[in-house]
Amino acid sequence: MKKIKKMIALLLAAAMCISVAACGNSGSDVSEEAGDRTVVYYAASYVTAQVRDAYLEMVETYNNGQGKEDGVFVQMTDSSGAIAGLDSALRSNYMYDVLQLNDDEYKALAMKGGNYFVALDEYLTDDAKATMSWDDIPDSLVNRFRMNTEVDENNQFLAGEGASLLALPIGNNPQVLWYNKAILEKCGMNLVSVPEEELEAYNSANSATLKAHGYAEYKEAPFADAKSSKNEAGEFVYKVFNECIPMNWEELRCVARAIQKQYGYEYGFMSEWWFSVGWSVGGDCIGFNEETGKYELTLTDKQANYLALEDITVNGTNYSKGDVLHYEDKTLLNTNASEKQALSGKIYELPSTYDAILEFNRLGVPADKDADTGIKGYGVAPSTTTNRAARFTSGTDCPFLIEYFSNANSYKSILGDSLGMTTPTQYREYVGGSTYNNGGTDYLKVIGETYDGAVYTGDLKEENGTAIVGECTTASEASGLFLPANTKNKNQDAAFKFASWVAGPEAQAILSKGNTMVPNQTAYGLGEYDTAEERTIANMRAGAMVAQKADIGDYTYFTSLTWITEWSQTFNSDVREGKMTLTEFMNAKKEVADTALKGMNIRILGR
Numbered sequence: 001m002k003k004i005k006k007m008i009a010l011l012l013a014a015a016m017c018i019s020v021a022a023c024g025n026s027g028s029d030v031s032e033e034a035g036d037r038t039v040v041y042y043a044a045s046y047v048t049a050q051v052r053d054a055y056l057e058m059v060e061t062y063n064n065g066q067g068k069e070d071g072v073f074v075q076m077t078d079s080s081g082a083i084a085g086l087d088s089a090l091r092s093n094y095m096y097d098v099l100q101l102n103d104d105e106y107k108a109l110a111m112k113g114g115n116y117f118v119a120l121d122e123y124l125t126d127d128a129k130a131t132m133s134w135d136d137i138p139d140s141l142v143n144r145f146r147m148n149t150e151v152d153e154n155n156q157f158l159a160g161e162g163a164s165l166l167a168l169p170i171g172n173n174p175q176v177l178w179y180n181k182a183i184l185e186k187c188g189m190n191l192v193s194v195p196e197e198e199l200e201a202y203n204s205a206n207s208a209t210l211k212a213h214g215y216a217e218y219k220e221a222p223f224a225d226a227k228s229s230k231n232e233a234g235e236f237v238y239k240v241f242n243e244c245i246p247m248n249w250e251e252l253r254c255v256a257r258a259i260q261k262q263y264g265y266e267y268g269f270m271s272e273w274w275f276s277v278g279w280s281v282g283g284d285c286i287g288f289n290e291e292t293g294k295y296e297l298t299l300t301d302k303q304a305n306y307l308a309l310e311d312i313t314v315n316g317t318n319y320s321k322g323d324v325l326h327y328e329d330k331t332l333l334n335t336n337a338s339e340k341q342a343l344s345g346k347i348y349e350l351p352s353t354y355d356a357i358l359e360f361n362r363l364g365v366p367a368d369k370d371a372d373t374g375i376k377g378y379g380v381a382p383s384t385t386t387n388r389a390a391r392f393t394s395g396t397d398c399p400f401l402i403e404y405f406s407n408a409n410s411y412k413s414i415l416g417d418s419l420g421m422t423t424p425t426q427y428r429e430y431v432g433g434s435t436y437n438n439g440g441t442d443y444l445k446v447i448g449e450t451y452d453g454a455v456y457t458g459d460l461k462e463e464n465g466t467a468i469v470g471e472c473t474t475a476s477e478a479s480g481l482f483l484p485a486n487t488k489n490k491n492q493d494a495a496f497k498f499a500s501w502v503a504g505p506e507a508q509a510i511l512s513k514g515n516t517m518v519p520n521q522t523a524y525g526l527g528e529y530d531t532a533e534e535r536t537i538a539n540m541r542a543g544a545m546v547a548q549k550a551d552i553g554d555y556t557y558f559t560s561l562t563w564i565t566e567w568s569q570t571f572n573s574d575v576r577e578g579k580m581t582l583t584e585f586m587n588a589k590k591e592v593a594d595t596a597l598k599g600m601n602i603r604i605l606g607r
Contacts, residue, residue: 033063034073038494043096046479047078050409051514058510062501070497074098090116093488097495101167103144103478104556107602110166111157111559114149118483119164123496132168132504137520138548141169143606145480151601154293161606167480168503171517173406174476174550175273175424176543178392179243182418183399187263188229188239189215191420193539195244211447211458213430214247214422215255216240218458219448232258233443243539246426246472249277249359250434252400254444256363256380259399269363270392271402272385272572273475275553276424277360280470281305282324283353284607285554285564286597290328295600297567297593298327299357300586303334305350309466312346314339317606324350324471326607348463350427350470358582361575369578383577404477405543406516408536421542427470429461474546475553479517518543551607558600567593 030039047055059076067073077096086099086109109116129135139161146163181191194202196212203210208223217237221228226238232254247255256268278284282305287298308319314329325333325347333340333347340347351359358372365377382391382398392401393414402424412419435442436451445451447458461468481499483492501507508519512529515536519525525544529535554568555561567589574580580588 030073030075034075037067037071037073038491039489040072040074040097040491040495040498041095041489042074042076042098042100042498043083044076044078044100045083046081046100046102048080048516051511051516052078054511054514057513058502058507061510062498062507066501066506067498070494070501072494072497074498087112090484090486092486094484094486095488096484097487097489097491098499099482099484100170100479101482103480103552106145106166106480106482107147107157107159108559110147110149111602112149115485117149117166118485118492119149119166120168120483120496121165123500124165128496128500131500133521133523136523137169137503138522139606140549140551141172141478141520141547144478144552145169147602152603154603156293156601156603158603158605160604163605167482168499169478169480169520170502170508171479171511172476172520172547172550173404173478173517174543174546175276175402175474176405176546177276177422177424178401178403178407178411179241179420179422180392180395180399180415180418181420182395183259183265184241184420187259187399188227189241190223190226190239192223192240192242193244194242195541210240210242212245212460213240213251213458214242214245214425215251215444216242216458217444217446219446222447230262231443231446232262233438235446237446243420243422243542246423246428248428248430248434249425250442251444252425253359253363253378253380254435254442256400257378260380265396265398267382267391267398268380269400270381270385270388270398271360271363271424272388273402273553274357274360276402276426276474278353278356279473279551280324280425280427281350281353281356282326282330282471283356284327286557287327287331288603294594295597297586297590297597298353299567299571300582301327301353303331304352306330306333307348307350307466307468307470309346309348309464312343314343321466322469345464348466348468354582356427361582364576365578370581371578372582377578385572402474405518406477408515408540412536419537421537421539423472423542423546424474426472429468431459431461432456471549472545473549473551476547476550478552515540518547522548557604558602560600563593563596563600566596 044055055078059074063073143160145167146165147159148157148163151157184191194210199210199212202208206223210222217231217239221238222240228236228238231237252269259265259268285299286295289296306325308321308323310321312319314325315332317329319325362371362378363381364383365371367377367379369377371377388401391397393411434445436445445456447456449456481502483495505521505524508521508524512519513534519529526541529544530541554564570589575585
């Protein structure tokens, strides 16, 4: 799981010197430039050398533009890491009016009581929302900065949907699937970049026959000048990798194995995290037990998950067509026959969390070892994730790696034009299934080939007009702007004007130039952001696609990593190495994890 970040101290006296340079004041007193405007002091964290120019441009743009209209002048102090000493600094006379924190940093501070941060809900007027294009910011991103600072009647701090808004989200750093274009081309793949929603128009304009697959093999050339090559089953086919569409589980494991077996690469895929697989069907490592009022470890929960085939309400939660149900709501359906029957034809059964975690784990478990009793591993990924970035950037070990979006600049400096980005795997069902078995080995079906008397079309499966696809998501790190309550200057109103501008389209366009955070605006992320000249690589929209549903990882659910330490270390070693099966793991670790969870008094709503 995630390593604990190193804390870098922000010395207040030195910080003020940095802030003068940061705002381009050339050492002059801030009041000379601010004039009669209200001065807002902004403490920005994690402003590395890669993104500092973007931050400077953002502040300068505000001060020379919207800041004049607002009557606000911003003075920024930036730190390359986290800001230390906040527990004591935020108690009284804090010198900064706007404070930037990541979503894994603020909960412990919020639990100190209601006097550290200003609740921002009352500031969310219609005008403020319009300034930020609020409706274009994903709910999953906003909700991670929602938390009540007082306990409820169950002595729990409520976080997530419906809780108080403590910060405005200003950026998202999701995990994406990085790939090496040069390796894929050496493996005979034709690389295309056509979004799923544009396939029909593309096919019509180019006399093409591409289907909605992240990776697919075609019997006939799906477009002009496509190159054929031999697949793992020994057939000459047209291999197509589309970076704009997620691979499904079968495509990932089969293409990873083919890259190993046919072309001699050590591994076909690498990932430290299970999120993109487990969350794809709605699974999670914890589930809230309504009877006990506590969380439990549900990493191998065998209850079915569900996809909404139309707009429905379950247990008071509204779901739109195509949404995957949350743990508590799917549990209700699995334990209440009448509730489930009432939704007959309106929901579709998806694999369980156990199925998803087993699939993920089999990727790394060696092919001669059991991932669970009688179920062998695939062995297409290393059982350890040590040195995974070096393995990927070497260009010789592995072509696929799930890692954070913020690595774009560093990976690009090593791999150059060979670097590609796509979305992590997604649960997707196709008519007739994705694979066939030959000699005990599953191979991908070839589009246009005949299996069991039927031609495989490669079409997505639909029920009641709804495509059977899970969520395209994984974990991310997000950054937000907080307004400290106990400031020296009490300039919260002026501070919100600046913070809301930073959360809006103009500032987001500037910040995204650093290529380390996906902008919070979905429309911009999927549109102009992908084609802007400042983009490090093509298909940056992949990050924006994932960011729409990305959420906090298990290491950030509560205020301490300790609850995952005991079980995650075993999961990432013995289990992934095939020394311990999933069943043995749960028998050994569930009680330990459940005990640790009892001490975590945060209830996360809406997930």
